[in-house]
Amino acid sequence: MMGGLEIRHLNKQFGGLTVANDINLVLKPGDRKALIGPNGAGKTTFANLITGITPPTSGEIFLDGRDIRHFSEAKRVKAGIAKTFQITTLFSTLTVRENLRLPVLERAGRSWGFFRAAASMADIDAEVEALMDSFNLTRHADRPVEQLAYGQQRLVEMALTLALKPRILILDEPAAGVPASDTHLITDAIAALPDDLAVLIIEHDMKLVFQVARSIVVLVNGTVLTEGAPAEIAKDPQVRDLYLGARHD
Structure with a gap:
């Protein structure tokens, strides 16, 4: 690929438990992509695989066409991958x-x-x-x-x-703990991010997701269920049954 992040057939097992199952994802410069899924879907694990906190069992991770699987977390930051955290640091x-x-x-x-x-x-x-x-x-x-x-x-x-x-920005639940009256601060900030920055938003606030995302990836039990534009995801019966209509954290 010419630029950005490409995940190919990414897998992660902890003992007999599979938390990432053959995940493929492309994040191009300028993308605003959201990763959603019910509690326990594997969203945080997936983010940790990208940033180098957790090593994959198998699969490939490319940044601007370069294989970064063996990069440390610090080296990935220097290469252009940055992530915010659920709890302010x-x-x-x-x-x-x-x-x-x-x-x-x-x-x-x-x-x-x-x-x-x-x-x-x-x-x-x-x-x-x-x-x-x-x-x-x-x-x-x-x-x-x-x-x-x-x-x-x-x-x-x-x-x-x-x-x-960074060239790749992962926003890990940017609205977590933020009062509903202040979530516009977060959506405004996301809207103002540089146009060439690739952004992956991990978020449970569906209102925020549909406001800022141009495409949405739905993760269930470590597997990508579907990916599409917000309007497509909102109408998808599987998504409504498995996530949007379910109680989530």
């Missing part, structure tokens, strides 16, 4: 600005510069300012993250992940 006592400065400095190989005068790090701080502006966080720049509402903390986490300059 921020430095709660640091300000928004300081949280975002860390990954920008790390990516630039200048983590030693965190405590240097801002005047000597003008390029770094300009990038941080741009990140805060794109996620509507500028007014919170100098507030400790622990003082922000949960929805705003999720925005900081998304901005932090984007600071790594």
